[in-house]
Amino acid sequence: MKNMLPLLSLALVFSCHKNEHQQNKNIPVENGHPQSQIRNDSAAVLKSLSDVEDIKQEYARxxxxxxxxxxxxxGFSYNCNDEITGDVVFYYEKGALRSVKHFYAEHSHFSSSEQYFIRNxxxxxxxxxxVSWNFDGGTPEHPITKDDITEKRIYMNGNTPLICLEKQYSIRSEGSRNPDPNSVSNKEVPCDIKDLMSTYGSIRRHEKEKKEIGCL
Known part of the structure; x- marks a missing residue:
């Protein structure tokens, strides 16, 4: 239990990353983070990302x-036989790849977003x-929908997972039963990154693409 406390605290830092990004898009650059501070932080070099605290610092930067x-x-987009469509964006710092965002939709009731953070x-x-959604009551004229959301956070060293956390919650289009995602606890789960790393490898093979392609 003693070792889990800092991990649970750290998990809150990464909670609801998508919502936090949307909320911060319109915040002025000077909002507590002067541009000079950003440049200084960018110049900082961590010796290694050997534990969760190292990962926290580099992720925050x-x-x-x-x-x-x-x-x-x-970036580029792709369309795999009209069954899976997606978008990929690569982010670089001084020419070095630092992050990859991958969003895709499968048919009309499922979508997924993945963000990979990279060093060396x-x-x-x-x-x-x-995110998968279904109808959840209402009327034909005014249906209510429910999004079932699963979030996974995977901390890695040398492409090897250190710890994997997961949380699940649901958001309805109407009603007061929606939870605050930040209040939903993460739980440690077995690490299975084979499919994610396979997708990442396919994405990297298309890194130079500038237009829509077929399947990854």
Whole structure:
């Protein structure tokens, strides 16, 4: 239990990354983070990402640069037989790849977003959010929908997982039963990153693409 407390605290830092990014898009650059501070932080070099605290520091640094749009970017879209469609964005710091965002939709009731954070050409953190939705009452004229959301946070060292956390919750289009995602506890789960790393490998093979392709 003693070792889990800092991990649970850390999990809150990464909670609801998508919502936090949307809320911060319109915050002025000077909002407590002067541009000079961003430049100084960008110049800092961590010796290694050997534990969760190292990962926390590097994630915070890169996420701040992403929020303030300080990283160069490029990307492509894909359409796999009209069954899976997606978008990929690569983010670079001084020419080095630092993050990859991958969003895709499968048919009409499922979507997923994945964000890989990279240092020295190795993934050190993955945030994944899966969303599936269904009708949940209401009337034909005014239906109510429910999003079932699963979030995964994977902390890694040398492409090897250190710990994997997961939380699940549901959001309804109407009603007062919706939870605050920040209040939903993470739980430690077995680490299975084979599919995620396979997807990441496919994405990297198309890193130079600038237009829509077929399947990854």
């Amino acid at each position: 890169l996420n701040k640069l992403l929020e303030f749009r300080k990283l160069d970017s490029s 050409n190795q993934v050190f953190f993955i945030f994944k959010q899966d």
